[in-house]
Amino acid sequence: MGCPGGPRCPLTPVLLPFLVLLATAGGQGSPKCQEQAVAAGGELRLLPDKTPQEREKVVWRACLDTGHKLQILKIKNKTAQLGRDSPFYQRVFFGVKSLFLAIRPARTADSGIYWADFEGTAEAVTEPCFRVLVWEPLHKLLLETRILHWEQDRCNLSLLCTVPGATNVSYSWSCTGGHPGALVHQPQLDLQLLGDSDPTVCFCNATNSLNWRMAATNVTASCLSAGLGASWSYCSVKGMLCLLVLGSLGTAVAITHLLLRQRGPPSHGAGTG
Incomplete structure (x- = not known):
């Protein structure tokens, strides 16, 4: 079964340029993501290092270890959009100013790579990815x-x-x-x-x-x-x-x-x- 609204992660056209860009910026090998471990049932909180002032919207995405690419949350004009069929429904929280992403309670199936896309910015912004590990x-x-x-x-x-x-x-x-x-x-x-x-x-x-x-x-x-x-x-x-x-x-x-x-x-x- 593919991702909602898209194919699996290895073939996702949105994810591939992002990973290539990070690999090029890193100089060699695969992109280095910030590792973050959280206990199952606890809270997962991700905070971008940089948040551009001029932006139209922010989209949090994830490539889960199950092999699916998901759009977790889209923030525009200080409002968030999340589909009811999302596995994160009623578990996602966000910050208006810092644009952090919080998921609680976290589940073992939430393990994967997370990142934020800033759209409509004056300059290109590459946000590092997060390697999330949810363990019992x-x-x-x-x-x-x-x-x-x-x-x-x-x-x-x-x-x-x-x-x-x-x-x-x-x-x-x-x-x-x-x-x-x-x-x-x-x-x-x-x-x-x-x-x-x-x-x-x-x-x-x-x-x-x-x-x-x-x-x-x-x-x-x-x-x-x-x-x-x-x-x-x-x-x-x-x-x-x-x-x-x-x-x-x-x-x-x-x-x-x-x-x-x-x-x-x-x-x-x-x-x-």
Whole structure:
């Protein structure tokens, strides 16, 4: 599905000259936009650096990450025009003097490139673009410990960090004692601990441009718990086998004694004269 009233961003004739002009002014590569991150549900506020005094109208436009070009707002004679079918309907606010653009509440689908076009000015005005990132804040961090297996006196385990509903999350790990395997930047960390090693606590740190969350777990305690569980299972099985053997011996003795009582004392034959 294309943009309302126009094709997708990569083919938009209005956007292409604008990007080319910015790239030429920058000297090389793609245009550098001012990055601005905002939390979903918060307010996005964009303020132009320069506002020419003599102008007929100002048009705020956006090329969203979904691939659509939109005309967000047109300001002329201190009045704004916004279509009712716009995804920003009843979420857009503007300033008459500073010509700022505010969107609240912001949504993750609002991420993209924004810029303002000044029309009817005495001189050409090139307004820098804004690279808007609308992210979900990190509300909850889950840290899961999985014991893989015991290998002689070594405990092999895996730690997994997850942030439900969040995207663009960076992870980092650290463990007490300077564990050599705690230098990865992935949501999963694999460890191997010796059975007699010092107590080790591992920390998972999850961050994005809005906030961060941290969780910790005592991996030594987890390994000891799993090891004791395995030892208890072995002892339980061995004890059950011993009880079965003793029970069988006791049953055999009881049956033998019962049979002897049923047969009675041995009989002696009568003598002859």
